[in-house]
Amino acid sequence: MSLPKTDPTKTKAWSGLLEHFEQIKSERMQSWFEADPDRAERMSITWADFYVDYSKNRINDKTLSLLFDMANEAGLKQAIDAQFSGAEINETEGRAVLHTALRDFGNMKPEVKETLAKIKSFSDKVINGSWKGASGKPITDVVNIGIGGSDLGPDMICEALKYYQNHLNVHFISNVDGDHVMESLKTLDRETTLFIIVSKTFTTQETLTNANTVRSWFLETMNEADVKHHFAAVSTNLDAVSEFGISSENIFPMWNWVGGRFSLWSAVGLSVACAVGYKNFEDLLRGAHNMDRHFQETDFNGNIPVVLALISVWYNNFFGSESECIVPYSQYLNKLVAYLQQGIMESNGKSVDRNGEVVSYQTGTIVWGSTGTNAQHAFFQLIHQGTKLIPTDFICFAHSLFGKTDHQNKLLANCFAQTEALLQGTYGMEVENSFKIFEGNKPTNTILIQKLTPQSLGSLIAMYEHKLFVQGVIWNIYSYDQWGVELGKKLAKNTLDAIENKSTSNTTNASTKRLINKSF
Numbered sequence: 001m002s003l004p005k006t007d008p009t010k011t012k013a014w015s016g017l018l019e020h021f022e023q024i025k026s027e028r029m030q031s032w033f034e035a036d037p038d039r040a041e042r043m044s045i046t047w048a049d050f051y052v053d054y055s056k057n058r059i060n061d062k063t064l065s066l067l068f069d070m071a072n073e074a075g076l077k078q079a080i081d082a083q084f085s086g087a088e089i090n091e092t093e094g095r096a097v098l099h100t101a102l103r104d105f106g107n108m109k110p111e112v113k114e115t116l117a118k119i120k121s122f123s124d125k126v127i128n129g130s131w132k133g134a135s136g137k138p139i140t141d142v143v144n145i146g147i148g149g150s151d152l153g154p155d156m157i158c159e160a161l162k163y164y165q166n167h168l169n170v171h172f173i174s175n176v177d178g179d180h181v182m183e184s185l186k187t188l189d190r191e192t193t194l195f196i197i198v199s200k201t202f203t204t205q206e207t208l209t210n211a212n213t214v215r216s217w218f219l220e221t222m223n224e225a226d227v228k229h230h231f232a233a234v235s236t237n238l239d240a241v242s243e244f245g246i247s248s249e250n251i252f253p254m255w256n257w258v259g260g261r262f263s264l265w266s267a268v269g270l271s272v273a274c275a276v277g278y279k280n281f282e283d284l285l286r287g288a289h290n291m292d293r294h295f296q297e298t299d300f301n302g303n304i305p306v307v308l309a310l311i312s313v314w315y316n317n318f319f320g321s322e323s324e325c326i327v328p329y330s331q332y333l334n335k336l337v338a339y340l341q342q343g344i345m346e347s348n349g350k351s352v353d354r355n356g357e358v359v360s361y362q363t364g365t366i367v368w369g370s371t372g373t374n375a376q377h378a379f380f381q382l383i384h385q386g387t388k389l390i391p392t393d394f395i396c397f398a399h400s401l402f403g404k405t406d407h408q409n410k411l412l413a414n415c416f417a418q419t420e421a422l423l424q425g426t427y428g429m430e431v432e433n434s435f436k437i438f439e440g441n442k443p444t445n446t447i448l449i450q451k452l453t454p455q456s457l458g459s460l461i462a463m464y465e466h467k468l469f470v471q472g473v474i475w476n477i478y479s480y481d482q483w484g485v486e487l488g489k490k491l492a493k494n495t496l497d498a499i500e501n502k503s504t505s506n507t508t509n510a511s512t513k514r515l516i517n518k519s520f
């Protein structure tokens, strides 16, 4: 089983969409709402504790039907089956893509089960204090050292599930910036801190540099023999971890069939299990699995990731939208966008198709955003009155966690009101002058979830994972490699040699040469 290799622009549906776009590109959503009282009901999906309203989009039934035709012609069903079957759909790296297998409790690989049991026992001990530091004190602080997929996921989840957090403080050291490392260490007590080094490859320059610096700092007052009480690691490269000096009982495996940006469901989530307890970590995984099943089993027209992906393709490839915005109305989700940026942009930032040909159409969207209501007072002006069409996802929760009704009502009112303002603008209204005109007709999706729980959070993240996969399938690209990151890494190595040796004789570019010389 492999991924189909269909050029989307050669499908019948693509030609149909081009023609259809010309017919409806200037139509106003407002008039569709007025003409069709069932629009909101028809263009929404209720699933588990999710209500997804996609009616405020510049689509009609014909658009949807053509988009579904395109998905069929692109072989989306076959692609979904190929992914879940464990086929090597990451062909350029010769790997399967099975992050979904990490959360499939009914059908779990023995090595995954075993690792989950190890995560449970380790995190239980750290939380209940039976895991002792070298001097016999319980752990108070857990520090995750990793970058990219080995940092963004756990950091985002720990922040999102703060409400469920126990007494442990969690910290994240990611950037190779030494100031970041030293700032993070400033308040930590060596005797009560546990460091988890997370790196799929265990070759990442930033993580290894940071891990070495932290170990030297640790050894300023502690002994080599104490390391095993304070350092754990998560990696596929078990030899390199042992070489670093971490004892085997503190090593957690991960596997090549889990991409870094999809790895929070593996032992990469160890800091999450420590922060919120294993039960909540498992609930997160179960929530993701529920979304996996929805994605795998639901017809395209009721399938949340599929519908959201196709609508996004519609704006990207027909309206020419370059970016999309994500605005969660929950301060807990303030790291969600950074996390999704890696997932979405590292996956779909590709310009060669699955046949090895340079694409003739747009692929990966630029994803950006921040939490509401803060974003309203920052960049919303541009979405409302700027010249660009920026489809926006509004994510909100029906119930808050602390039950502050007054705040919650205002938070939701702002969220819903923004989608309406973007839809209506001042169209048909009398305004004093042209500066006060809001064009409106700006597309939004609203994802209303009952409550922020580990389970609903798991479902939400899995929703975006599947959405990006569907887009990659349609664009005929390989979403699961990331060759583009490699060149910069190579050049950084050469440049480091120049900086360290204070010599630019091997630096060819004049601008880089001057920059290096100015830094001495």
Ligand SMILES: O=P(O)(O)OC[C@H]1O[C@H](O)[C@H](O)[C@@H](O)[C@@H]1O
Pocket: 147, 148, 149, 150, 198, 199, 200, 201, 202, 203, 204, 207, 260, 261, 346, 482, 485
């Ligand atoms: O987990 P590591 O092997 O240290 O990799 C960390 C990160 O490295 C690179 O930047 C990759 O592009 C990312 O996908 C990965 O998450």
